[in-house]
Amino acid sequence: MSAFNDLLNGFTVALSFKHLAMCFLGVLMGQMVGVLPGIGPAAAIALLLPLTFGTDPIAAIILFAGIYYGAQYGGTLTSVLVSVPGESSTVMTSIDGYQMALQGRAGPALGIAAIGSFIAGTLGTIGLMLLAPPLARAALAFGPPEYFALVVLGLTALAAVGSSVLKGLVAGVAGLLIGTIGIDPQNGIARFDFGRTWLLDGVEFIVLTVALFGIGEVVASCVLGVQRPVASVKHVLPTRADWRACRLPILRGSGIGFLIGVLPATGATIASFLAYIVEKKLAHDPSRFGKGAIEGVAGPESANNAAAAGAMVPMFALGVPGSGTTAIILGALIMFGIRPGPELFTKNADLVWAVIASMYIGNAILLVMNLPLAGVFARLLRIPYQWLYPPILALCIAGVYSQSNSLEDCWLLAGFGVLGWLMKRYDWSMAPMVLGLVLGPLFESALRQSLTLSHSSPAIFVTRPISALLLAFALAAVTAPLWTPLFRARPA
């Protein structure tokens, strides 16, 4: 009953006019960035960080969460209508969704995707509500060695999400390294300031995030200038036969998505792949898949939305992000002076429960938005990218300058922007770099405290069971490319 009471309190906060407006704005923006090419939810949150600096943290996190799960809905439109997935998690949707659009059934494809997303998002939020608090309570016993191991797990798990674990690790270590610039909080010694007083405060999270996800992504995408042909959207409500075919795929997708989303280093993309494979395996006639099977839309779409809610479980309960976007939301929490991790549910219960409550509200808003207004959002696909990216660059400059009125920050923005462009161009994961910068101070203080406790013995990290378990997970994440092929089915 405690979770139910907490949720009711969360609703009283989330239903205030300001928070409701932020929820609506968040899901609307998420829907739009999911549709628009060249800008994802991570970049959108990065661009908004400077605008929310110094405001109410609850409103800001409701806004960011809305963008995160709203983008999962928006990405479906591009997958179905132009066969260009707006998000990696909607790649599977494009296979059968686009075939349905070619057969003149774009409307039912979008309709079932919206209904499936709503059901899965709501079930996922229930799962988040039930699973995160006990996990956080269990983690309250964490000491410095466990926090050290958590940071190692967070960084390695996020590194494993990208195309190459090795490149992800380079990015994560680079973030930790950049985090050492400035005054050492332990003894007040200036490090790596290169004689520049403005570097004594270190590199701000906002500067690095906006540079990598704003400038880097935008510059990498500026070559997308062409307008694409878009299928028309009619009759979004699925027929009774469509609904019968999709009931179970939606429920299965919700379960698969949530469970996969909870695990660090997995996320919505893997969840949607798995849901598609499961539906194809269970289908009476698997040959329909790839030719416009509506279950091939319902399963993956439900899975990616449930995974977005599932990824919030480790972020809220342990402070370990399950995806690039949740890594930025985690950084935003720290920017607002809130320490993510097990204590979040006790020290900032208002915030967590208001965000959870807002997710129920946001999913309902998204359902309304996506059924009657799918055609309106589809028109956004006709905007050529060449009109969009210059204002985004200007917003990056204004946003970064406004954070501490510093021209030097604008130089860092340009420098890290070049780095971000190269990383995006060659498919190096950028989220571990941001997470490294954010978690660097916690990592260093946890290491120092642990070794002081153990009189310099590193055995403390492996003799304490939770710390040892977390480090074992981290090792499994890093070595995944070596052992996962062993579990793949061999051809007969």
Next chain:
Amino acid sequence: MRLRVAKGELLLALVFVALGGLWIAKAARMSLWDGFAPDSGFLPLVYGLLLAGLAVAVVIQLALAGMPAAEDDVRKPLLVLAALIAAVSALPFAGFLVSVFLLLAFLYAVVERLPVVTSLVVSGATTGALYLIFRTWLGVPLP
């Protein structure tokens, strides 16, 4: 033997190697240990070693793969980045309004070859909107 790695990716990996090397050189001159716990130089030294080592490993991995990533045209992204750097350089003396307006007008009219009048109108409107949001609404003293 010729290294079959995309030049840009090699450059990126070498930037990380150099960054790691710089951290190793500077951290080695700092105090590494104090009592039971690491001192200011310890973790930066470890990070530097890890970064340089991992970045070298990436180069080796790319070379062994032997399939360089396709190098599409970089002229446009480089032009956009050059315009951004020019706008940031102009901020101290030209101010926010002029720098950002010129950046937008250049990107629309020159890089994207959109109609000049439309480019100037959209650039002016966007710059004005940003000024209103940041200067008037958020009270940021823009340069």
